[in-house]
Amino acid sequence: SLNESYTVAEEVEYYSDFFLDFDCDKAWQMIEELGVDKKQKVKALSKGTKEKLSLILTLSRNAKLFVLDEPIAGVDPAARDYILQTIFAHRSENSTIIICTHLISEIEQYFDYVLFLKEGHIALEGNAEEIRAREGKTIDALFREIFKWM
16 A cells, blocks of 8 residues: 655655565656656555556565456546556566456456355356357356356
């Protein structure tokens, strides 16, 4: 979580001090692409920009595994596009990204592997392309079938 009293630069410095695998150059590149002034206070950023900054800081780590819980929930469609582009354009080839979401249609095109959990049990699991071919449906359509309300 971001410290509202920090500037963007102080957040980067904090992450750099806290995480040994943090890549400052990568963070600054993405922050520059975002167009945020490094001297700006976090509290002055919009909700969407705070979400983007948080994502940038997370993805600037050279981690093997990233778990993103609802990274596009609660933001406008333009912010969703930016977030998804950032996730997939700046991911490390040697890392795995697990995205937990209910907004399947928004990100289905990025799926390599799918796992649906329902009531603590695996309801669907496997390679996304193989599932689509076998079932003749999109992952989103299958999600809606498996999790439909009675």
